Amino acid sequence: MARKNIEDVRNVTCIGAGPIGGGWAAFFLSKGYDVTSYIHDQAEEEPLRRMIDTAWKCLEQIGLTEGASLDRLRCTTDLADAVKDADFIQESVPEILPLKQGIYEQLGTLAPVDVIIASSTSGMSMTDIQINCATPERTVVAHPFNPPYLLPLVEMIGGKKTDPEAVKWAAKFYTYTGKAPLVMTKEVPGFVATRIQEAIWREALHMVENGEATPEQIDIAMVNGPGPRWAFGGPFMTYHIGGGEGGMAYCLDQFAPALKLPWTRLEAPEMTSDLRNTLVDDCDDRAKGRTFSELSEERDAGLVAVAQAWKKLGKLT
Amino acid sequence: MARKNIEDVRNVTCIGAGPIGGGWAAFFLSKGYDVTSYIHDQAEEEPLRRMIDTAWKCLEQIGLTEGASLDRLRCTTDLADAVKDADFIQESVPEILPLKQGIYEQLGTLAPVDVIIASSTSGMSMTDIQINCATPERTVVAHPFNPPYLLPLVEMIGGKKTDPEAVKWAAKFYTYTGKAPLVMTKEVPGFVATRIQEAIWREALHMVENGEATPEQIDIAMVNGPGPRWAFGGPFMTYHIGGGEGGMAYCLDQFAPALKLPWTRLEAPEMTSDLRNTLVDDCDDRAKGRTFSELSEERDAGLVAVAQAWKKLGKLT
Numbered sequence: 038m039a040r041k042n043i044e045d046v047r048n049v050t051c052i053g054a055g056p057i058g059g060g061w062a063a064f065f066l067s068k069g070y071d072v073t074s075y076i077h078d079q080a081e082e083e084p085l086r087r088m089i090d091t092a093w094k095c096l097e098q099i100g101l102t103e104g105a106s107l108d109r110l111r112c113t114t115d116l117a118d119a120v121k122d123a124d125f126i127q128e129s130v131p132e133i134l135p136l137k138q139g140i141y142e143q144l145g146t147l148a149p150v151d152v153i154i155a156s157s158t159s160g161m162s163m164t165d166i167q168i169n170c171a172t173p174e175r176t177v178v179a180h181p182f183n184p185p186y187l188l189p190l191v192e193m194i195g196g197k198k199t200d201p202e203a204v205k206w207a208a209k210f211y212t213y214t215g216k217a218p219l220v221m222t223k224e225v226p227g228f229v230a231t232r233i234q235e236a237i238w239r240e241a242l243h244m245v246e247n248g249e250a251t252p253e254q255i256d257i258a259m260v261n262g263p264g265p266r267w268a269f270g271g272p273f274m275t276y277h278i279g280g281g282e283g284g285m286a287y288c289l290d291q292f293a294p295a296l297k298l299p300w301t302r303l304e305a306p307e308m309t310s311d312l313r314n315t316l317v318d319d320c321d322d323r324a325k326g327r328t329f330s331e332l333s334e335e336r337d338a339g340l341v342a343v344a345q346a347w348k349k350l351g352k353l354t
Numbered sequence: 355m356a357r358k359n360i361e362d363v364r365n366v367t368c369i370g371a372g373p374i375g376g377g378w379a380a381f382f383l384s385k386g387y388d389v390t391s392y393i394h395d396q397a398e399e400e401p402l403r404r405m406i407d408t409a410w411k412c413l414e415q416i417g418l419t420e421g422a423s424l425d426r427l428r429c430t431t432d433l434a435d436a437v438k439d440a441d442f443i444q445e446s447v448p449e450i451l452p453l454k455q456g457i458y459e460q461l462g463t464l465a466p467v468d469v470i471i472a473s474s475t476s477g478m479s480m481t482d483i484q485i486n487c488a489t490p491e492r493t494v495v496a497h498p499f500n501p502p503y504l505l506p507l508v509e510m511i512g513g514k515k516t517d518p519e520a521v522k523w524a525a526k527f528y529t530y531t532g533k534a535p536l537v538m539t540k541e542v543p544g545f546v547a548t549r550i551q552e553a554i555w556r557e558a559l560h561m562v563e564n565g566e567a568t569p570e571q572i573d574i575a576m577v578n579g580p581g582p583r584w585a586f587g588g589p590f591m592t593y594h595i596g597g598g599e600g601g602m603a604y605c606l607d608q609f610a611p612a613l614k615l616p617w618t619r620l621e622a623p624e625m626t627s628d629l630r631n632t633l634v635d636d637c638d639d640r641a642k643g644r645t646f647s648e649l650s651e652e653r654d655a656g657l658v659a660v661a662q663a664w665k666k667l668g669k670l671t
Contacts, residue, residue: 190579223566241590252633253639260585270669272576302553316569
């Protein structure tokens, strides 16, 4: 299937007028696209536009692409009309499988056959969603993180009938727009980010349940401790820097025995030498020759930015 | 025991010249204190001063207290001399129990008896550390988060022989200096923040071990997804906002069944109505009447700050 050049995408159709659909519309508008929002009822237009106006204030501060304008948003209740000129479709209807399946059945014939259809679903597989779609090869899961106009993550995977090239095209398109696509190779429930969130959430619930900490104390610990570091580097890179000159290797060789400590209710995997080497090599590759002191200066620059923002904005506690 | 007024503290003694001891010294200097660093060997002075110089660049950007100066740092290899004029002592020697016990045995008689001695230990209990200390009532655990000159968290708890008033005084002092003390009521291994980190770390290791995601993918997910939110609000407040107008109550009533889903390898506690109400009440109290839209604007302002910092500084991936 010959697909459009990424750079030639002009019209993006966003299906759904909730916080995710509206957030995507705001994002694509900020990047200078013509956006058509499909709403299933005319009454949704006004709250949708209000939501986008609010998001716009943030997007202006981050910087709009030249030519970006709220005037380039069009709303319609006609699905055929919404997708007929689309170069890319982002679907964000409610998480009800029959509803999604019905929409993909219609889109399968209504949308130009070379156009990618991406679903914001957080919990369903494209294999299930595409079941009644006549052209399933161009349908992909592309799960954003709320709010989608501010957070770059898009977790992606195809369904059984999806052409892997369609996933690649969409990932390239998201990257082009400034998003951070994460293409999974296995369908794991919760993808990556939600699993991370759930691990913390469950540990936090256990602590509250056992009277070890209040929700407020847990929030205080997060915001003033690990949270700011994770805004700039993930857990692996954070430990790589935490290991000092020795990096991840030092960290693992020193602290792997701590995996046996009861520092969470989650059971740890065995730290085999294979697992150890995978982690060490991955971090070393990404450090791209930067020294410990360069990496920790980068980390600190991020933390300074957060501290400055705290001074100006406060914290949510 | 009559203790000094918080506002009258002038001299802070930092024991230990590693990244934690040095980080504390930089922090207290930036707040305008006279700082005495105890080093156990004269050769440690030069690397310690270099570390503090590096931290200083960050601290200047956040803003120094009037009168703060690097000239107010004094180093000594004489423990008695280091603590004789101290108004507060922050101990950060290596995590070796007999070493800590030995230091507290000496400090117990060397340090003025009304002065609080706080240990940066991340894993030992004050009950064990204070075992040979003649004046254990003023010894507390005060575990910072690395780097201590940038991250505000200080997790605190006393030992069996600690006077609860000593913990209170130290918490008040840390708050006065701009830190975020978290006073625990139970000695839980890993306190709060390390348990949170461990939960994520173990889930991440499982994902890598199972070939579900690479370390880089996990870091990408964190930095571009949940991380930036956690720099400004903890997991509970984040879900409270995620619940929209309905807040935490909506969130829990809607998503509690998801606790049964295999979204992490950590087993979830039962969502009893007691647990539910604890969470809901805690978030409602802290929202202090702010509406969903006000709270989400605050969250977004934080995310904008992170996005602006990303543009300027990049991310650690």
